[in-house]
Amino acid sequence: MKIFSKEQIYEGDRITGEKQQISSTDLMERAGSQIFNWMDLRMQGAQVPINVFCGIGNNGGDGLVLARHLILAGYNVHTYVVNCSDKRSKDFLINYDRIKNVTKNWPTLLSCAEDFPAINPEDIIVDCVFGIGLNRPITDWVKNLFIHFRASKAFTLSVDLPSGLFTNKAVTDEDAVVHAGYTLSFASPKLVFFLPETAKYTVQWEVLDIGLDPEFLATTQTDVQLIGKNEVLPNYIQRDKFSHKGQFGHALVIGGSYGKIGAVSLASRATLSVGAGLVTAFIPKCGYNILQTAIPEVMVLTDTDEEKITTINVDFEPTVIGIGIGLGTSSKTQKAFEAFLKTNKKPLVIDADGINILSKKKNLLKLLPPETVLTPHPKELERLIGSWENDFDKLEKVKAFSNEYKVIVIIKGANSITIFDDTLYINTTGNPGLATAGSGDVLTGIITGLISQGYHPVVAAIFGVYLHGKAADIAVENYSYQGLNASHVIDYLGEAFIDLFKLPEQPEQVETEPEK
Template sequence: MKILSAEQLSEADKISIEKQKITSEELMERAATLVFDEIHKRLQGAPIPVKVFCGIGNNGGDGLVVARHLIQHGYEVTVFIVNYSDKRSDDFLANYEKLKKVSNDWPSLIKGEPDFPTLEPGDFVIDAIFGIGLNRPIEGWMADLVKLINQSQAFTLSVDMPSGLFSDKVPGEEDAVIEADYTLSFQAPKIVFFLPETMDYVGDLQIMDIGLDREFLADIPSKTFLINKDMVLPLYKQRRKNSHKGDYGHALIAGGSYGKIGSVLLTATAALKTGTGLCTVYIPKCGYEIVQTGLPEAMVLTDTENNLLSSYPEDFKADVICFGMGVGTAEKSVKALKSFLKASTSPMLIDADGLNILSKNIELLSLLPENSILTPHPGELKRLVGEWKDDFHKLELVKDFSKEHGVIVVLKGAHTFTINRDEIFINNSGNPGMATAGSGDVLSGIITSLIGQAYDPLVAAVLGVFIHGLSGDISAEKSGYESVLAGDIARNTGKAFQELLKELN
């Protein structure tokens, strides 16, 4: 699913109005009626006080349409007009007149703090104050109104965009932004819905297809995509009946040090569970019995060192190499990574301490094979690309890093971002239970396995991240967020693939 800018969505509105021969008011009615339908489907006429806060632009017009339908269906509705200017949009005025015809009470005008209503925890608040076009912070008494709504403990639903949130920049620490419990957004997701600094304002998210022109949406350029099941289905390659283990790649998983062999074991388990034909684990001698016992399906090679890695295994050939989990950053570990980089001509996956070694030895970046994959968490990323001002700046730094070094960066988080030069792929599977030790090691194993199975490295990253999240969702469904372990995620990758197969067959 394409992620579009505010300007692109505005243009889509205009083109749709022109080609569908409708008015902007009719488009507003269509979109806002869908919002009402979703609310009505959930409330089912429950006697809950509904308080609708409308700005005086088109987002406010959406709110007026929703309020009108709620009133006509018997809900207890109070409408407040947030009067931050004397100007009103034409569609707002048209729907204001329609609302007055169905309501016994005219909307209350809020012109300052004395007009603020009382809000109770049991209220249902609809935020339609400012939409996607906001370009400056909410200030003065309007900021105090936002604070009142946030502190009320009322359930808050935002229409299209939480008021105060910008579509193309991160709000300041002191800026007033609605903290929505649920956001119903129109037609296409906005990138701020998924950034770590802004996603908490959005709450649960639903994207609503309001019927904008299909041809225009198909042709409009975008380099940022939200990845869901529909997006990854075409990427998945089903196995041929007439095949053998040699068809699915030989993965070399290298890492570990004394006390950190478990990380490599998790990565290798995930690689095998994802379909690697052959998996060799290369570890210090101290981990031999652990891996050989814990994962009999894997082959084990040991370094000459007892407690850490120091070199590449002599005369060994693999289809893909994964390096870094638990390997440490000692001088011998640096030597080991350098020997791996010199030995490999195929894309590698570098994770964990492998990334920390790269950040301390930047000359090694030039040795990375083209389209190698780096999988940093935010701390590891900062050591690679430097400090950033905000999440938008961070994305620019990562894109520049990807282009300069010819690598794909998988930036782990609640919504993992896969960045390939100027392209961004935002994952939409996964859950908070995956915030657990070893989860990243499992992700590395999944992606490594897919590369070994001859998936293009970018496809392996995007598909692997989605499978990792889906497996985490399956794990959480069984045991709850708190009980998810990294090993559960690895063991449930097969069920994640089954979910895809259900859609394909």
Template sequence: MKIYSRAQIYEADKITAEKESLPSINLMERAGGYLYEWVHERLQGGKVPIKVFCGIGNNGGDGMVLARYLVENNYNVTTYVVNYNTKRVPDFLEAYDRLKSVTKNWPIVLTEESVLPEISPQDIVIDAIFGIGLNRAPQDWVKKLFSAINASNAYVLSVDIPSGMYMDRSPEEGDVIVLPRFTLSFQAPKLPFFLPATAPFMQAWDILDIGLDPEYLAKTPTDVELIGKQEVIQMYKSRHQFAHKGMFGHSLLIGGSYGKMGAIVLASKAAMRAGSGMVTAYVPQIGVQILQTALPEVMAETDNFNGKVLEEIDFQTEANAIGIGPGMGTDPKTVKAVEGFLKAQKNPMVIDADAINIIAAHPALLEHVPNLSIFTPHLGELERLIGTWKDDFDRLEKTSKFAKTHDIIIVIKGAHTITTHDMKLYINDSGNPGLATAGSGDVLTGVITGLLAQGYHPMEAALMGVYFHGRAADIAINQYGIEGLMAGDVIEFLGRAYMDLFAKPEEPKAP
């Protein structure tokens, strides 16, 4: 699913009006009408008090149309105009006049001098004050209104985006954002819905298709996409009846050290579960017994030293894909081994954990990293690699530029894992807080390596790997719960995640 910028949404509005030979007020009528249908389907004429707060731009105009439909259908509605400046857009004024024409209870205009209205927990509040165009902090009195809405315990529905939230920067000290129970986002979700500093302001959201021109939406490239089941299905390669293990690649996982062999065990097992035909783990000699006891399906190679860390990386395996880093440590001997290893590599690989830390500490090694290699850092590792950032948006910009400069793929692990390459962002829609557990990153490394070994393009391997990793966790918490989920459980449910890709939705049960 494409995630459009503010400019692209405005352009879609313009093109839709031109193609359909409609005045722009008709698009506002359409959006407000769809809002009404959504609300009416849930309230079914109930007399609960509804307070509609409208700004004086297009978002406020949408709220005015909604309020008029509610009035015309005998709902208990009070409408407010949040008059934060004197520049009212023409379509808002038209929607305002149309509302006044159907009721004697004209909208109440709120200004800086007004006493804020009382809002009770029994009310439904429609937040149509600011939309995606907000580019400066609201006035203090408007912030006080936001705070009153938030303190009321009323059910709050935000139109398109919660008022006070910006499209292109994180909240700063002193900012106040309306906290809705639900947000109805027009046509597509917005980037702030997925970022750590802004996503927590929304309990839930959904998309409301308001009929913007489908040709424009389909043909317009975006800098951000949401990756879910439908996108992954298009990448998936099915297997035929006479397939054999040699057709699905040989994965090589490099890592492990004394006390940290579990990381490479998890990564190796995940590569197998992801469908790699064969898997070899390259580990210090001290880890061979652990590895082969834990994973009889996985082959092992070792360095020629009897130490607790990897002192050289010199393997015989003819691997189709390599993942390096889990549990490896950053011993000086290991650093030297990684340096020699990278200088000999030509094909994209998966680079995780201590391999990232070693490269971050020795930036000159970046010139030896093969193009389209996949880095999978958590936020601490990412900061070591690219430096500090001001906010979520700055982090994404710096990460994207770093990835483009070095022609690599970076998977930024988090609640909504974001993958970037060539200045484009791909947001994953699977996963849950149960993945915040030791070893889950090692599992992800194994999954992506296993997919890369099967011949998937590095971008496909990264996006599919992140999705399957998260989807397996989503299925697993039905058995283990969020708190009880362990990294090994995610591996056990990878097969179910593959099966779920083609599962038919359950039919509703007869009453």
């Protein structure tokens, strides 16, 4: 799914008006009607007090359309206009007159804290104060109105975007933002729904189709994409009946140190379980018996050193190399890593201590092959690119880093984001159960195994993050968030693949007796 910028949404509105020969007022009527349809379907005429708070721009105009339809349908509606400026949009004013014609009264005007209405916990608040056009800090009394919303404990539905949120910059005062229980977003979700610092302002969200021009939606390229099953399925590589293991690559996993052989074990097993034809692990001597016993399908080569990697020598040409898991950062290991990078030409997936060594010796970054995949956790990312002020600053710094070194960077999180060529790919699978030791090692193995089979590194990163999260989503049903561990994710990779081809479940048909 594409995530459009606010500038693209404005352009979509303009093109839709031209091609469908409708006015901006007609498009506002369509948007407000869709919100009404959504609410009416769920409320079925219930006489819960609905408090619609409208700003004086186009978002407020949407709210006035909604309020008018709710009133005509017989709902218990109270309409308020948040009088926060002298400037009113043309379409707001048109709908301001229309609602007055329906109710025979103007909506209640709010200009200061003394005007705030009482709101009960059983009420519904519909937030239509500000939309995507907000570009300045809000006044103190409007902030106090949002605090009043929250203090009421009423369910809050925001239209398009929780008021006070910006689409392209950080929040500086969380009290100046509406905390929505649900947001109905026009045309596409907003990037801020997926960033750690701003996702908390809406518990859930849903996209409403307001009939923007289909050609515009289909052909407009976006810098942000939301990744789900429909996005990854076309990239799936079907296996031929007569295929053999040699066609799916020979992956090399390099890592481990004394006490951290488990990391290599998890990564190697994940590489194999996602479909690599052959997997070899290169580890210190101390891990030989462990790996040969734990994963008999994986071949093992060892360093001459008992406890750490000091020299990386292999006797075959791997298809892809995953490196860094459990590696350690001893001086000898750092030298071995540097020597390896100077001669390696194979695709790379780098995690953990591989990233930590790159952070210590940034001159090594220029040795990375193009489209190397880096999978840092937050602290490793900070060591790599430096600290950031907020999520938007972080995204810009990662994009700059990715462009400078031509690498693919995965920002791990509740919605992991893969970044390459100035494009963000936001993942939709996964759950808090993945906050456990070893889950990052498993992700490294999955991506390594996909590249081994011939997936392009960018596709492997996007697909790998999706499968990693989906396997966890399936597994968590049996293990819970607390009981899930990294090995379970590997166990459920097969089911994650199978799920790609499952059709959505249809509601059960209830048989009824024919009327007599």
